Amino acid sequence: MTTADQQPWPGHPKGSRAYRHLLIALLFGGLATFAQLYSVQAVLPGIARDFQVSAADAALSVSAATIGLALAVIPWSAIADRAGRKRTMTWAISAAVVLGLLLPLAPTFPSMLALRFLEGAALGGIPAVALVYLNEEVQRLHAAVAAGTYVAGTTIGGLAGRLVAGPVAEFTDWRAGVLAVSVLSAVAAVLFVRLAPAPRGFRPVVRGQGPKLAERILINLRSPRLLALYAQGFLLMGGFVAVYNYLGFRLEAPPFNLPTSLASLLFLAYLAGTVSSRLAGGLTVRFGRLRVLLASIPVIVAGLAITLADSLPVILVGLVVFTAGFFGAHSVASGWTPRLATVGQSQASGLYNLFYYAGSSLLGWAGGLFFVQLGWAGVAIFAAVLALFAGTTAVLALRGSETK
Numbered sequence: 001m002t003t004a005d006q007q008p009w010p011g012h013p014k015g016s017r018a019y020r021h022l023l024i025a026l027l028f029g030g031l032a033t034f035a036q037l038y039s040v041q042a043v044l045p046g047i048a049r050d051f052q053v054s055a056a057d058a059a060l061s062v063s064a065a066t067i068g069l070a071l072a073v074i075p076w077s078a079i080a081d082r083a084g085r086k087r088t089m090t091w092a093i094s095a096a097v098v099l100g101l102l103l104p105l106a107p108t109f110p111s112m113l114a115l116r117f118l119e120g121a122a123l124g125g126i127p128a129v130a131l132v133y134l135n136e137e138v139q140r141l142h143a144a145v146a147a148g149t150y151v152a153g154t155t156i157g158g159l160a161g162r163l164v165a166g167p168v169a170e171f172t173d174w175r176a177g178v179l180a181v182s183v184l185s186a187v188a189a190v191l192f193v194r195l196a197p198a199p200r201g202f203r204p205v206v207r208g209q210g211p212k213l214a215e216r217i218l219i220n221l222r223s224p225r226l227l228a229l230y231a232q233g234f235l236l237m238g239g240f241v242a243v244y245n246y247l248g249f250r251l252e253a254p255p256f257n258l259p260t261s262l263a264s265l266l267f268l269a270y271l272a273g274t275v276s277s278r279l280a281g282g283l284t285v286r287f288g289r290l291r292v293l294l295a296s297i298p299v300i301v302a303g304l305a306i307t308l309a310d311s312l313p314v315i316l317v318g319l320v321v322f323t324a325g326f327f328g329a330h331s332v333a334s335g336w337t338p339r340l341a342t343v344g345q346s347q348a349s350g351l352y353n354l355f356y357y358a359g360s361s362l363l364g365w366a367g368g369l370f371f372v373q374l375g376w377a378g379v380a381i382f383a384a385v386l387a388l389f390a391g392t393t394a395v396l397a398l399r400g401s402e403t404k
Contacts, residue, residue: 008201009136009200009201010139011136011138011140011143012137012138012139012197014138014139014145018137018197019138019146021195021196021197022134022138022195022196022197023146023149023150023153024195025191025192025195026133026134026150026192026196027150027152028188028189028195029089029093029153029188029189029192030150030151030153030156031154031156031157031160031184031185031188032096032097032126032157032185032186033096033123033126033127033154033157034154034157034158034161035157035160035161035164036096036097036119036123036161036185037065037066037069037119037120037123037161038062038162038244039161039162039165039178039181039182040062040116041162041245042161042163042169042177042248042260042263042264042267043166043169043174043177043178043260044058044059044061044062045058045249045252045260046260047061047112047174050173050174051108051109055249055368055372056365056368056371056372057109059245059246059364059368060113060365061116062241062245062360062361062364063364064113064114064116064117064120064361065120065123066120066241066357066358066360066361066364067117067120067358067361068116068118068120068122068123069120069121069124069127069353069357070120070124070353070355070356070357070361071121071354072120072122072123072124072125072128073124073127073350073351073353073354073357074128074217074347074350074351075124076092076125076129076350077129077346077347078213078346080125080128080129080132080133081204081346082204083204084199084204085129085132085202086133086196086197086199088129089125089126089129089130089192089196090192090193091125092123092124092125092126092129093123093125093126093189093192093193094189095122096122096185096189097182097185097186097189099115099118099122100119100178100181100182100185100186101179101183101186103116103178103182104175104176104178104179120357124357127154127356128346128349128350128353129346129349130150131147131334131338131349132338132345132346132349133199133202134146134147134150135147135338135339135345136201136202137197137199137200137201143335143339145278145281145282146281147281147331147334147335148277148279148280148335149277149278151273151277151278151281151327151330151335152273152274152275152327152331155270155271155273155274156270156274159270161181161184161185162267163264163265163267163268164177164180164181165177166261166263166264166265166267167260167261167264168180169260170260170264171261211343211344213347216343216344217344217351219343220341220343220344220347220351221351223340223341224397225340225397225398226340226341226348227397228394228396228398229336229337229340229398230337230351230352230354230355231355231389231390231393231394232293232329232330232333232390232393232394233330233333233334233352233355233356234356234359234363235359235363235389235390235393236300236326236329236330236333236359236386236387236390237330237356237357237360237364238363238364238366238367238383238386239300239326239363239383239384239386240323240326240360240364240383241359241360241364241367242368242379242382243304243319243322243379243380243383244267245365245367246376247266247307247319248260248263248266249371250376251266251312255310258312266315269316269319269320269322269323270323272320272321272324272327273324273326274327275324276296276323276325276327276331277331278331279328280292280296280327280328280329280331280332281331281332284332284335289332289336289398290398290399292332293329293332293336293398294391294395295328296325296326296328297325297329297387297388297390297391298325299321299322299324299325300325300326300387301325301384301387302321302322302325303319303322303324303325304318304380304383304384304387305318305380305384306318306321306322307319307322307380308377322383325387329390330356333352334349334352337349337352366382367379367382367383
């Protein structure tokens with residue numbers, strides 16, 4: 001006879017205390033993760049001046065962390081399958097905070113890049129596990145909405161890191177700016193650990209039972225639908241990071257000549273992503289995931305076109321539109337991934353993040369080549385082509401997947 005303990009965990013219902021605590025905890029986890037990951041993006045010109053390197057080389061401080069994260073998500077997902085979701089995220093976020101506090105002490109550019117790589121590898125434990133943890137712990141009906149809420153929280157983290165680092169660096173230097181973000185992240189990490197509910201839907205993977213790790217990875221890499229979702233992360237994130245990497249260089253040069261503190265305020269456009277990711281999660285219930293995903297693509301392209309203007313207010317409008325479109329698409333694709341996986345949901349989510357941050361690292365850096373040769377127009381065209389390619393891939397591979 002099946003006992004109550006053997007019944008599948010239905011998940012915390014929307015509105016319950018545990019549901020609220022889980023989302024708030026993941027918000028703080030996302031804040032700690034993405035504040036650290038992208039804090040240096042607001043101080044890239046300062047890093048370039050301090051170490052006497054080019055704009056593209058300075059952007060390697062972003063890419064080093066995202067490469068580390070991309071390489072670490074699969075190992076973290078394997079750890080989470082055995083040790084548990086919350087425990088794994090606690091280990092990851094604690095290590096990242098320690099490395100973040102050491103970063104301002106880096107004496108040379110190579111040592112700074114090495115610390116950023118290790119910091120990114122530690123941070124990989126949060127995005128690698130968060131959505132799987134969420135899907136296991138909340139009711140299936142509300143999973144897409146909850147995922148959208150989590151992604152909204154990550155935008156707040158990315159915004160906070162940039163808004164804190166930029167103004168602090170303006171009055172001191174980039175090291176003080178990064179240190180301030182690390183302290184903020186340490187506080188957020190403590191709140192995450194205290195608020196996250198103990199897992200109830202987690203079932204550990206037992207050695208010798210079920211497919212091995214390599215098999216789970218290969219199964220997810222053979223799925224055309226999952227590959228299409230991975231492509232969304234790779235292409236869209238690549239364009240997104242390219243835009244935010246090089247916009248600061250454009251605005252701190254003539255004719256704008258903005259100081260770092262004011263240029264960093266443009267990251268307030270991230271608030272559009274906070275709204276759109278949450279909104280996209282709700283719209284999927286009504287219109288389906290694919291329609292919402294595809295509707296985000298023209299929004300991205302339109303925003304990029306608007307940023308070609310020479311008026312600062314108009315550029316800000318374009319950045320807001322672009323950011324809203326990106327996070328709408330990312331919210332749908334990332335939340336859809338563990339739902340489409342038939343085996344190894346943790347690895348499927350890890351692979352999405354691997355491609356997502358590989359795009360951030362490779363394509364985000366490659367955007368600098370277009371910036372050097374063609375100026376801002378080159379970056380905008382580059383990001384628009386990536387978005388159109390992502391949309392085409394989704395149309396071809398994801399039809400008929402709405403019931404998943």
